[in-house]
Amino acid sequence: MEIKNFNIWYISSFLISVAVAIPILTICAGFFENTSNYYSILKDTFLFDYINHSLILLMGVLFLTFIIGVGTAYLVSFYNFPGSNFFKWALILSFAVPPYIYAYSLTAFFENYGTAFSILTNVFGEGEYNKHIPKMDGMFGAIISLSFSLFGYVYILTRASFHYQSQNLIDLGKNLGFSKNKSFFKIILPSARPAIVAGLSLVAMETLSDFGTVDFFNVSTLTTGIYNAWISFDDLSLANRLSFFLLIFILGLFVLENFSRKKAQYHSPTKSGFKSKTLIKLDRSKSTLAIIFCSFIFFASFIFPVLQMLYWTIIFPKHFNDLNIVSLFINTGILVLLASTVLITFAFISNYGNRVTKSKLLEALTTFSISGYAIPGVILAVAFISFVAWFDNTVVQYFGFKTIKTIFIGSILGLISVYFVRFYSLACNGIKSGYLKINYSIDESAYLLGYSKFKTFKNIHFPYLRNSILLIGLIIAIEIIKELPITLIMRPFNFETFATTAYIYASQDLLEAAAVPSLFLILITSTFILITSRYTLRD
């Protein structure tokens, strides 16, 4: 019978979780609302295409990210070859390139009279090269773009799992007389399975949430359907109903991912019995193959889009001069600073509330509310607007107050609010995992030394979690800088970030103009990723 405190921490934690859960509840409620006739038309025509395209895209991306992510993670974790240490961290730089920017680079390079054509002309002289250059557009282009930008999830989680596999496990395989291939498929791969599934689930969620890439390649998926229902048909209810379908789909993946992560604890490294691995030195021919594979992935996922953007920036300096870089920096910086401060503060309060009160209700509510990360930004933005509109029309008007729509829609406050719902799980889980390392009896020791709950929070938890907070702040910054659909929908008029500027140019077919903001976006996020890798890739 532990002490239950229905106190300020409980109330704060409860309110935070409820606030985060509101857009999710709005989507569920939206399913039962009346929609315009467009829904019945859609049901008989495009709905099947939306679902079909979403599934094809998902399968293609999952297949490619599995091959790339697990393949590279396996090579750098088990083998020693020239450059293996470099590739360990270099491969995560792919995170710096959002799929939509990758899509711009891919198109720019392979399109008729694009960069590939220019290179061939410069090297071999004039010729009919266009018909020999493969076209990376439509569904194929979307799968390639998403795979090369998202394989990092599989790579990071699988590499961590491989890294913590004990040498004992590998020795056991040898002892049982397994060949290297058999060891890989019977021991190494199955024991990393939860990590691989977790990585693939994240890739799946990101793929289904993607808006920029599929919109650019004109692939109609559920996400673009939702966007069109709202923007083109002005039918919020229909957008909510489509969102509900997608939400069910994503929640299925979310459950799968959670289930897999629960299993992962059986594979978690323990101090006792863990023996670090001796990396196998590859002979010359195998080393060459490993270097070629890793170099190709690194080049294709990071160097290629950077070079493409750099190339355009250099040959079209006009766009660089036209762009108000300082203003984009300031706008992006404001969003990052505000969002990370709000997210970390509230996640801290909520976690501490859960810890102090030990309430199961509160914990369940928090778990539900963090599912916002699984919901595409477009859906969250639409749901938020729906909720504000409903609240304004019913509650605010009932009391005769001034409308609140202008406060929350098309404003920084509204934008931060939706970021909050979308990225709350990042902050909440980040702080939670930090807290899991603090034994509860540490808190009790502090109480017994006369420290109040607030003093314990200030003097014990905060200093201990300082590094975790920094890491979470960096991850949130990376996500917000790259984020597109929420910013696009919720931002105030004429308020642009690097991401929205790149999108607007690209949607006007001005890819060379999109290069400058894209390049800046990649460089900023790369810097953050390199700092973050100090924590995440620590061997």
Next chain:
Amino acid sequence: MSKNFLEIKDVTFEASKVNKVHNVSFNIEKEGDIICLLGPSGIGKTTILRSIAGLTNIRSGEIILKNKILSSEKVHVEPENRNISLSFQDNCLFPHYNVLKNIEFGAERNKKKKQTISTEEIIKFLNLEKIKDKFPHQISAGEAQRAALARSLVTKPDLLLLDEPLSNVDQSFKEEIQVKLKQILTEHKITTIIVTHDSYEAFYLGTKCGIILDEQLKQFDDPYNVYHFPNSVEVVKFLNRGILIPAKVTGENSLESVDLGKVTGNFIKHYPKGSEVQLLLQPEDLEHDDQSNLKLEVVDRKFRGTNFIYTLKTVGNKLIPVFVHSHHIHQHQVDEKFGIKRPINIDHIVCF
């Protein structure tokens, strides 16, 4: 107003459905007394400490410290307001501070008190000088336990609670620390409740010992009495230092056993002549004598450094432990006959 320093009045301690201790009552009469609680794992000893510290609510009864109710069905003083220090079994040092800073955290609480134990004093006393600048992950479990003990001691609490304080300390170092611990607790008159598995530790440190068995406080008495005058078969079995053999009371100071014949001594409790009883026989009650005509078969022999413990089989198939000094020349092998000195005289006879 009660004269007792601490009163545990009919308290039911409960951590879970399976971990509870019912209707516990005991007092600590004066400041500076040391109480040791003994009992098997999972019986609820830690729950008792946690409840006294205020980390767990009590089900019923009252905990009163210095005439102030700390816990009852209606009252619950928060842990940070009790001035009770608890040293956890798993040490719980703050991982991001070094040993010195951890200890200073404890000292901060009572910096206004006149008679506090200084940080330097406690560091020297518990041999922590070499590790004071190290972080918890850089020291051994035993060192961490001593550091946690130091942190608890410098708070100069009204009541100090120690949960298995020396369980991780090296055997070679344990006795030295036990002596130092007793010295510092006595010198500074720190009233303490210690939970331990080690009965020798409890008997050495405690002014009183409590035995917790079957969800109850079975016995609360001086260590000598707990050992020599256990009040129930359960306590005998728990202390595991003797066996019970059937016997018949034959007079004011004697009884007759099928296994050993006539046994004399002082009964601690009166039994009418002719009563059928279970006689408690402890290893030191019997003496070895090769010339004796009472010969029992050796079924096992354990070498314990200073002594051997022979296990002997009686005619009634009872297995009796007997201590023999290890310098004893004649070492008996298994299956050999082992002589028991007669007449058997036991200083105090305990029967059930």
